[in-house]
Amino acid sequence: MNAGSAALALTCTALASPAWATPVDGLGDVRPTDWTYQALANLIERYGCVAGYPDGTFKGQRAMTRFEAAALLNACLDRVTEVTDELKRLMAEFERELAILKGRVDGLEAKVGELEANQFSTTTKLRGEASFILGGSPDFKSPLRNSDGTRPVRPNETTVNYDLRLVLDTSFTGKDLLRTRLRSGNFSRLPFREGIFILDRASGSDDSVRVDRLFYGFPAGEHVRITVGGLVRNTDMLSFFPSVYRSEVLDFFSLAGASGTYNKATGAGVGFSWRQHPKPSTATFTVDASVVANNGFADASVGVLNRQSGLNALSQLGYHGSNWGLALSYRYGSQNSRLADANFNATVPAGAYSNSLAVAGTWSPMDTSWIPSISLGYGYNWTISSVGDSQSWMAGLQWNDLIWPGTTAGIAVGQPPFTGSADNGVLYELFVRIHLSDHITITPGLFYGRDVATNSGNDAWGGVLQTTFRF
Incomplete structure (x- = not known):
């Protein structure tokens, strides 16, 4: 395995494993004054789908290969899938309460529509x-x-x-x-x-x-x-x-x-x-x-x-x-x-x-x-x-x-x-x-x-x- 392949493998591993993601503060070449700093911080802290290279740098000025882009996209999609699955579980758990709220909202919408149709005046x-x-x-x-x-x-x-x-x-x-x-x-x-x-x-x-x-x-x-x-x-x-x-x-x-x-x-x-x-x-x-x-x-x-x-x-x-x-x-x-x-x-x-x-x-x-x-x-x-x-x-x-x-x-x-x-x-x-x-x-x-x-x-x-x- 050459050096580029090893770096890509480590990067993909980090991207696929949120717990291993390097905090944005740990990336030596990313400063708080950089215009991308807040965006990177959000991606790492919320989804853990962005990580640096093994040497602790992000290399933001370096061109990304198609393999690296694919690995990054796959890691982010995995995290989105995890979030979606969690939301589905919560929706299933509170299905009865959500149904009651939906019924009340539908009832209110019907009453508002009736009032608007029969109201004496808007003023x-x-x-x-x-x-x-x-x-x-x-x-x-x-x-x-x-x-x-x-x-x-x-x-x-x-x-x-x-x-x-x-x-x-x-x-x-x-x-x-x-x-x-x-x-x-x-x-x-x-x-x-x-x-x-x-x-x-x-x-x-x-x-x-x-x-x-x-x-x-x-x-x-x-x-x-x-x-x-x-x-x-x-x-x-x-x-x-x-x-x-x-x-x-x-x-x-x-x-x-x-x-x-x-x-x-x-x-x-x-x-x-x-x-x-x-x-x-x-x-x-x-x-x-x-x-x-x-x-x-x-x-x-x-x-x-x-x-x-x-x-x-x-x-x-x-x-x-x-x-x-x-x-x-x-x-x-x-x-x-x-x-x-x-x-x-x-x-x-x-x-x-x-x-x-x-x-x-x-x-x-x-x-x-x-x-x-x-x-x-x-x-x-x-x-x-x-x-x-x-x-x-x-x-x-x-x-x-x-x-x-x-x-x-x-x-x-x-x-x-x-x-x-x-x-x-x-x-x-x-x-x-x-x-x-x-x-x-x-x-x-x-x-x-x-x-x-x-x-x-x-x-x-x-x-x-x-x-x-x-x-």
Whole structure:
């Protein structure tokens, strides 16, 4: 055997025997700076099908004979065959588990295909909420009469009403929002759709479905958001609302004690919001400003840029963290704008205007405990008209996850807008929202008002049993 044949034999032996393969670091003529170093290291360490010559060199610059190439290829194929056999053994061992996983993947693919074929929209999500409200106010004795004037209205009867909301949220970029809300309800006048006992769920559309919201919001950079709409509420355009008290019973207690400022003016509008820090978890300053014409959408002849359209200009300066917030707000209202006066539902008379100022704050414990969240608010209204100045305030405590997860309880006290000549007394509310499931809640609530203007200045009390279905 000549020297070349001996070298080839030793090389082939090394190539066929991974344990004999020389580590790449042991090859004297291969350096870590060589462009082939990593490739050789992978072939030797993973497959052991590359080795050097008996003298400890790789001779990378030397031409390879056809015999050497055949021996190298054979050694690598042997190793690939060994790996393949090992994979086959593992597949046979886990054949049952792989079959189960394959069945689940096939099932998921079928469901995804069905959803894609029957999906409502690729950009829109539908949410719904239906509430049934059993309620009454036994001591309510309104001086109002029916339209024919023959017999008095009887708002003290126990009634069953409903409120239905369907929300379509559409996003085209993932950061914008087009919101369309449809609503229907059958509440009528006193005591739950006017006066101080207005319920949060009290809508009166005579069983017809109407568009309740229609607006579009989009980011204008990292810190700014713009909202425009033909039917948008001024409180929809705030960066945050300075109250976490959420009884969903009396409407007054959902307005941070400042119903004159946060008057829920709804109509054609535009809003601007600025956040100092885009991250929600960071304490940040916020600035909001919006204009809503609450009559502009109802009568095209009125328009939206004059006093007759009921202009509501709301601005808010806020500072809040993840579990607390403070806000100072101001609202200007032209004639025909909404005004929460002593009757809690009125408009600014012709030739007049109103101003409303509010300060409110809220705090919540970081973890669920016996310590409640606290919401406080105060509002002052001055009107250039015969209505006069008025004030309002509220304080609310709320316990979350009470007794079992999802159940909420709270108590609130406050005064709706009151003046010296038409003084609404103190209003109280107590509620427990029982969480039956992720979709069903039952809320019993009690409320009491002293010297209620819409009850001829008499005291009044009432209660509701509200069942809400969310889907």
